[in-house]
Amino acid sequence: MAIYTNLYLLVFLPVVLIVYQLAPKKARWGVLLAASYALYISFSKYLVLLLMATSAFTWGIGLWLDKIGEACKAKQAECTDRKQKSEVKKEFQKKRVLALRVGVLVLLGILFYVNYLNFVIDNMNIFLGKLGTQLPLVKVMFPMGISFYTLEAVGYIADVYWERYPAEKHLGRLALFLSFFPQIMEGPIARYPDTSEALFAGEPLNMANLNEGFLRIIWGLFKKMVVSDRLSYLTTHLFGNYQDYHGSFIVLAAIAYTIQLYLEFSGSIDIVIGSGKLFGVTLPENFNQPFSAQSAAEFWRRWHMSLGNWFKNYVFYPITVSPMVKNWNKTARKKYGKYWSMVGTSAMALFPVWVATGVWHGAGWKYLFYGMYYFVILLFGVAMEPIKEKNYAKMGLDPNARWLKILRILKTWVIIFTGELFFNAVNLKAGFHMFFSIFGNFHISSLWKYWPNVITTGDVWAICVGSVIVWIVGFLKEHGVDVRGKILNARTPYKWSVYYLIIFAILLFGAYGTGYQPVDLIYAGF
Amino acid sequence: MEELLEILQDIDDSVDYENETALIDDHILDSFGIITLISEIEEHFDIEVDAAEMTPENFNSAAAMWKMIQRLQEN
Amino acid sequence: MTQSSTKSIVKLILFGGITLLALVIASAMMKPTKWFDEKLIQDRNARTVQMMEQPAYTIDVFNLGDSLSTAGFSPMELWREQGYTSFNIGADGIRMQEAYYAVVEACEKQKPRYLMIESLVLFRYAMGQDLQMTLSQPLYHRFAFLKYHNIWKSLVEEEGIMVYHRGYTINQNVWEYDGEEDYLLLDINDPNSKLSVSALNSMTFDRIKRFCDARGIEIIIYSMPSAKNYNQVRVDAMASFAKDKGVTYIDLNEKTDEMGLDWTQDTNDGGDHMNLNGARKVVKYYGNYFRNNLDLTDHRGDPAYSDWDEELVEYDKLVEEMEGKSYLDIYTEKKEKEWDEKYRKEDTTNNNDVKK
Numbered sequence: 001m002a003i004y005t006n007l008y009l010l011v012f013l014p015v016v017l018i019v020y021q022l023a024p025k026k027a028r029w030g031v032l033l034a035a036s037y038a039l040y041i042s043f044s045k046y047l048v049l050l051l052m053a054t055s056a057f058t059w060g061i062g063l064w065l066d067k068i069g070e071a072c073k074a075k076q077a078e079c080t081d082r083k084q085k086s087e088v089k090k091e092f093q094k095k096r097v098l099a100l101r102v103g104v105l106v107l108l109g110i111l112f113y114v115n116y117l118n119f120v121i122d123n124m125n126i127f128l129g130k131l132g133t134q135l136p137l138v139k140v141m142f143p144m145g146i147s148f149y150t151l152e153a154v155g156y157i158a159d160v161y162w163e164r165y166p167a168e169k170h171l172g173r174l175a176l177f178l179s180f181f182p183q184i185m186e187g188p189i190a191r192y193p194d195t196s197e198a199l200f201a202g203e204p205l206n207m208a209n210l211n212e213g214f215l216r217i218i219w220g221l222f223k224k225m226v227v228s229d230r231l232s233y234l235t236t237h238l239f240g241n242y243q244d245y246h247g248s249f250i251v252l253a254a255i256a257y258t259i260q261l262y263l264e265f266s267g268s269i270d271i272v273i274g275s276g277k278l279f280g281v282t283l284p285e286n287f288n289q290p291f292s293a294q295s296a297a298e299f300w301r302r303w304h305m306s307l308g309n310w311f312k313n314y315v316f317y318p319i320t321v322s323p324m325v326k327n328w329n330k331t332a333r334k335k336y337g338k339y340w341s342m343v344g345t346s347a348m349a350l351f352p353v354w355v356a357t358g359v360w361h362g363a364g365w366k367y368l369f370y371g372m373y374y375f376v377i378l379l380f381g382v383a384m385e386p387i388k389e390k391n392y393a394k395m396g397l398d399p400n401a402r403w404l405k406i407l408r409i410l411k412t413w414v415i416i417f418t419g420e421l422f423f424n425a426v427n428l429k430a431g432f433h434m435f436f437s438i439f440g441n442f443h444i445s446s447l448w449k450y451w452p453n454v455i456t457t458g459d460v461w462a463i464c465v466g467s468v469i470v471w472i473v474g475f476l477k478e479h480g481v482d483v484r485g486k487i488l489n490a491r492t493p494y495k496w497s498v499y500y501l502i503i504f505a506i507l508l509f510g511a512y513g514t515g516y517q518p519v520d521l522i523y524a525g526f
Numbered sequence: 527m528e529e530l531l532e533i534l535q536d537i538d539d540s541v542d543y544e545n546e547t548a549l550i551d552d553h554i555l556d557s558f559g560i561i562t563l564i565s566e567i568e569e570h571f572d573i574e575v576d577a578a579e580m581t582p583e584n585f586n587s588a589a590a591m592w593k594m595i596q597r598l599q600e601n
Numbered sequence: 602m603t604q605s606s607t608k609s610i611v612k613l614i615l616f617g618g619i620t621l622l623a624l625v626i627a628s629a630m631m632k633p634t635k636w637f638d639e640k641l642i643q644d645r646n647a648r649t650v651q652m653m654e655q656p657a658y659t660i661d662v663f664n665l666g667d668s669l670s671t672a673g674f675s676p677m678e679l680w681r682e683q684g685y686t687s688f689n690i691g692a693d694g695i696r697m698q699e700a701y702y703a704v705v706e707a708c709e710k711q712k713p714r715y716l717m718i719e720s721l722v723l724f725r726y727a728m729g730q731d732l733q734m735t736l737s738q739p740l741y742h743r744f745a746f747l748k749y750h751n752i753w754k755s756l757v758e759e760e761g762i763m764v765y766h767r768g769y770t771i772n773q774n775v776w777e778y779d780g781e782e783d784y785l786l787l788d789i790n791d792p793n794s795k796l797s798v799s800a801l802n803s804m805t806f807d808r809i810k811r812f813c814d815a816r817g818i819e820i821i822i823y824s825m826p827s828a829k830n831y832n833q834v835r836v837d838a839m840a841s842f843a844k845d846k847g848v849t850y851i852d853l854n855e856k857t858d859e860m861g862l863d864w865t866q867d868t869n870d871g872g873d874h875m876n877l878n879g880a881r882k883v884v885k886y887y888g889n890y891f892r893n894n895l896d897l898t899d900h901r902g903d904p905a906y907s908d909w910d911e912e913l914v915e916y917d918k919l920v921e922e923m924e925g926k927s928y929l930d931i932y933t934e935k936k937e938k939e940w941d942e943k944y945r946k947e948d949t950t951n952n953n954d955v956k957k
Binding site: 500 | 609612613616619620623624627645692729732733734736737738740741746747748750751753754755757758759
């Protein structure tokens with residue numbers, strides 16, 4: 001039961017809302033937990049046991065970490081001087097590190113087993129084949145949302161290790177955090193203190209939340225059903241038959257897929273965040289007008305933000321302040337100077353982040369390539385930063401000039417479209433084929449002539465008008481206009497008119513109906 | 527505090543560090559700026575900043591950074 | 602309850618009520634035959650909509666099922682052979698939930714004697730999608746706005762070129778089936794293919810049967826000749842299913858010799874669907890079967906059915922024009938002609954410039 005289906009929207013959500021409201025305050029979190037597990041079972045059946053075991057395990061590790069911490073403080077209280085206290089701390093620190101390592105390794109190990117082991121085996125078999133042996137593949141069932149809840153669990157354990165907050169004593173609270181039904185399919189990836197209070201508070205439903213959640217949901221549906229789903233017919237055809245196309249059609253495929261991905265992912269996240277809001281739970285944002293970014297680095301601060309933040313907080317920063325990197329940095333500063341040591345440190349931290357980001361999206365060489373693509377581009381950006389500043393000054397240009405901003409945005413778009421071309425190609429080989437075929441035989445006139453072969457006029461109209469509407473709303477947001485706030489604060493007749501406009505736009509122009517295949521969420525395979 | 531402000535100005539001199547309180551939240555100081563910042567303050571103030579300190583609370587304003595530096599100097 | 606929560610509930614109910622009302626009004630406006638030309642609908646609802654345009658109480662036999670049923674049965678041929686009136690009310694890839702409503706809607710102004718159901722629909726099910734359809738199909742039925750909402754596309758796109766003759770579209774492509782002759786002994790290639798009828802499909806069939814029993818419509822289940830879709834397992838499963846439900850089952854796969862079916866001439870896609878040649882043979886078989894076993898009236902000569910004679914003339918003309926072709930061929934030809942005209946003109950203009 002995916003979040004965009006009528007089952008979820010017309011049956012599941014209303015039922016959970018009603019049961020939640022009717023339940024006593026103390027029991028409401030239980031309603032959410034039961035609903036989350038019910039939804040989970042509908043997707044992954046008995047694998048809900050894995051989710052429950054992961055929750056219990058994470059809870060246990062958190063408590064263990066805190067226990068060691070308390071024992072440490074108790075022993076420290078017995079100490080007489082600072083040196084002794086420091087010794088005690090070191091001793092217990094070893095135990096805490098052990099607990100951290102056990103927790104993280106087990107969680108990531110399960111994720112590796114489910115998502116990546118077969119990929120590794122497949123590739124090893126290429127070599128082993130030459131020796132005459134083959135490793136058998138393991139049989140795995142795919143647990144829904146494992147890439148999301150695993151990261152949330154690892155983040156929680158790391159936060160407790162860093163003593164950012166005390167471990168959660170209530171197993172149910174942690175279980176609800178990890179399994180909350182709107183998040184389980186596509187994220188966003190939340191940090192424990194962000195959502196746990198609201199999840200557990202059991203606050204009754206109120207009109208403000210219902211309105212905001214509802215508006216968010218229908219806006220997300222609009223993006224997905226009117227525009228993104230139509231684009232998917234085009235991209236599926238073009239990417240699936242890529243050998244038959246070249247030049248301008250490949251460019252079209254890359255651009256179309258990027259728009260499709262953005263509208264479908266951000267639209268689904270709107271439905272997710274809206275669902276949470278209905279219950280008074282504020283989930284973290286994932287998108288912030290990513291296409292107004294002026295660099296690839298900025299793009300990744302505006303796209304899939306909860307994932308980027310997770311990697312920043314739990315991979316990038318810890319690596320930059322790790323002893324190994326710090327030591328290198330110290331010697332490098334003396335030997336090579338500040339600039340090169342900064343570039344080197346950035347490279348050392350960025351590399352694992354981008355390997356991980358790439359393969360988080362899937363077990364495949366194209367995903368690894370995707371990650372490395374951005375690694376190179378971002379590192380290049382870091383290295384160029386001071387040089388760029390000097391150049392602007394030399395040429396007498398104001399870096400904030402309008403036309404320069406637009407140029408940078410366009411340059412960023414080219415980077416993004418290219419990245420997504422490789423991301424969605426059937427495999428890495430196909431990606432290269434498609435990319436290079438852009439340059440042989442590029443005629444924009446052939447696109448002009450033959451586009452009716454790949455998409456209907458009606459679809460083009462709906463896609464263009466829908467995209468323009470989304471673009472306008474994004475443009476306003478980027479320039480400080482709180483569109484959502486204005487709608488929600490308007491008087492009821494105006495507010496409801498907006499609701500009805502969106503709803504009927506979806507019902508009239510949405511790509512649904514028998515004969516339309518439900519378009520599977522791109523990110524739901526994680 | 528003066529030294530800290532000097533270091534910050536070196537990294538990005540377009541920012542008003544005396545009054546800005548959302549350096550991290552508003553992406554004014556990005557992750558690469560943080561790398562440079564940390565190596566600078568570790569060197570200048572002879573402290574070790576570890577992963578546990580990497581929170582927005584500690585880096586959102588010059589004042590918050592100064593508090594953290596003083597705390598780390600004590601230990 | 603507090604005053605504000607009552608106010609909230611009133612607001613919610615009001616919002617829902619207005620939405621419902623708007624849907625009802627929009628759906629009433631969408632009722633084809635009242636407000637728009639049913640030819641604007643060329644997608645999978647085309648047959649339903651055209652069915653509803655038929656003069657009341659004139660169709661004797663409905664042919665329901667997926668593309669196997671609509672490709673392999675031509676009502677105009679049946680009219681020619683026996684003077685019986687029939688209509689294809691199926692759709693590509695149809696599922697039972699959709700099939701049920703196809704029957705309900707087709708019977709709004711009709712009371713056929715017989716409903717023929719092509720059996721492949723009973724083997725089509727998938728848990729997730731079925732639950733969805735169980736929810737969405739009744740909604741589409743009750744709110745025509747949801748069902749025909751794509752009509753705006755017809756306003757911006759070119760007119761469709763397919764002509765439906767009582768639910769049948771002419772296809773005379775030939776692509777021979779070159780596989781095993783005794784295909785009933787083979788396994789079916791599709792890993793997703795089901796070899797038994799699901800409980801939900803069985804229940805939906807019961808619903809259709811109850812609907813038909815109440816109207817005195819007799820159901821006949823049959824299997825089209827299809828080398829790609831049928832084997833002994835499926836045919837046997839269907840035979841016992843039909844027996845359980847107390848309806849007649851005809852398996853044309855076991856009658857291909859009797860029908861004179863030629864797998865090199867009678868299929869347009871290598872053994873999946875029948876083309877016009879195959880459809881003619883199917884209809885001939887059924888024509889005789891109906892005449893000998895069922896209680897149907899030959900309407901030839903009846904002035905109330907003169908439109909069938911007129912249509913038969915147009916149909917035969919189109920069949921002749923489209924010899925060996927399908928609508929896809931006609932569309933491709935049309936497009937090529939358009940592009941030639943459009944772009945050859947440009948080339949000559951360019952050449953003139955160059956010459957100057």
